[in-house]
Amino acid sequence: MAFDPTSTLLPLQPQPDPPLPTAVDSIDPSPSDAHDEPFPSDGDPSLPRVGMEFDSPDTARSFYCAHAERVGFRVRNSKSFTSRVDDAVIMRRFVCSRQGRPSKKDPFDLTKKRRNRTSSREGCRAMLQVNRRENGCWCVSRFVLEHCHPLGLVTDLSPMKKLPTKPGVPLLTVPVLAPPRQNGLGPGGGVAQSLLEYFKRMQSDNPAFFYAIHLDRNNCIGNVFWADSRARMAYNYFGDAVSFDMTCKRNKRAVPFVAFTGFNHHRQLINFGCAFMTEESEESFAWLFDTWRTLMSDHKPTSITTCYSESVETAVSGVFPDVKQRFCQRNIFSCLKERLSDVYSSNPGFKPELKHVVKGSETPSEFESGWRSLLERYNLTENCWLGFFYNIRHKWVPAFVRDSFFGEVFEDIKPENMQKFFQRNSITTTTLRDLVTQFDKAMACQYEKELQADVLTTQARPVMRTASPMEKQASEFYTRTIFEIFQEELVESSSFFTESFEEQGPISKYRVVRYDDANNFHVVTYNPSEKILSCNCLKFEYKGIQCCHALRVLIASGELLLPESYFLKRWGRNAKANEFYLNLASDWVNDLCRDAIRLAEEGATCQAVYKAAKSALCKALQDVRYAKNGTFRLTRYIIPFFFSFFKKKKYFSAGK
8 A cells, every 4th residue: 555645745835826817918117116026025135136136138038947947947938018218128028838718729720730749838927027217227026926826847849840850869758856845746835736636546546556655855856666466467577687777867857756667577667666766875766676575475576777876886785685685887988978078089999899898798707917918008007997897897897797687688779768769759848747648558568569479479380490499398387589599599509519518416617619719718517417507608597588608508419409408488479477457457457466455454443353354364375376276377377368268259150
């Protein structure tokens, strides 16, 4: 269940809207008659006030834009008056970008081409007006402070502009959080209150929906975390390799959005939970990781990938001390490119050589040798930034983390992150509540793609490239995407030959050498009696798919099939075998949650009733486990039968 935020919402209750100013559109250039709007009298020099003087209207606009940036809105130019004597400008007005109302267009007027686009105009009357005096100075004659819309969110680009399509130009146009004032998620609590009301409504409709809030030092909402039932289900199946994605937050145009992500058995992006974070303190990250771990029933992942951050690293080590942690390699390369911009520009070949040393080294000694040679070749042995990232090499270089599973089956294709996911689904909005709504819709489409991939894997037969029984065995177990990777490894194994060089009882060691490169070899250890196989490339430990070197040893030893222990369930087509009828699973969870809530309410009246309810609940949980174990074998055949049934039904309908 969600954390009850009632006690923290006292300062966030919506306040009655102040009376809107009148006669804003009437313009009187006389400063003495322009006191129809009150303004704070606390003496804050950053606030505009009537009577302030500026050297030029541009200076006045810059001052008003600085005020708008602190509060959380955008400024645009409005009306201006010119003198009847010399046509010189004597009045300028700057207004909130949401001033005015959308223009009414005739939908039946076909003479003009119109685009179907939304408008940000909401009738806001906030404005600043300056008039030119006889001495040449520009004086504030009118100032309206109040806005009729929530503050705290601005966008860099107008929503009416097209997204750039040129390569290298960022496509993401999402909200940017203004510095917190009265509350962590926006001034006045409007943004936070809107989010919490939305989450409450989601939880009333779906009891399995979870959300939690974290207060900052000012006792205001600073961080919000949420996850639905689908995210929790996905973690049960694919929660072994987790990424803490902060690409949206680190992007200059993005909101403070972070997510726990992973990949399913089709190598598609899945979500394990999301959060809005307004501060990057160690305390905030520790709260987020601990809340997420509690939601997932203290089930820890095997590995977790994060961006480079000391606060995140310390928080992960505190909450998940036994979990293998690494820094995102792409993030490290971005930091190097930023810190070594002069080296990159003067040495075009440095970047590809650096990536080759990092990604192409299979052992720590190979990386050490390649790194030393690279720095000597470019005379960078004394570079402090390269030395710094070298000191933390065990946290991001693949050669040092290959002993743990991270699920990176693709080497040349970059995995999708949340920033790319936002771009692909055109998640561009001006409020956090709208962003959550659009994100939920995008994830629903993502789940549909997963279901389509399940159907394609079940109904379509892959093309075999060899006559090996091992290939047929893999085609029946893996999904279509993962099988293609295994198939490449199997075909690649024919490029090697093996020779045994050491035997210790039933254990044999083989040297696996490529025909066209006799200088490099891999060592494979094989125990045929216990079906234990390992290679020093550690591809199976790192990716979960057996390497071509080990497959070559199996084939050379006369083995026709791969031992079942080397087929990871998370890559199989039955990875979610106990989740049949996927569309009904979420409804079942919500229905059971409602019954559990009613049981808790009725069972907490007195001690005797509590004991009876507790006993009944324990017995029901035991019965569920027995039923779950009894129906597990049936689920392997339900999904194929389900789709075959509807396929036949469609065929007979077409026949009619």
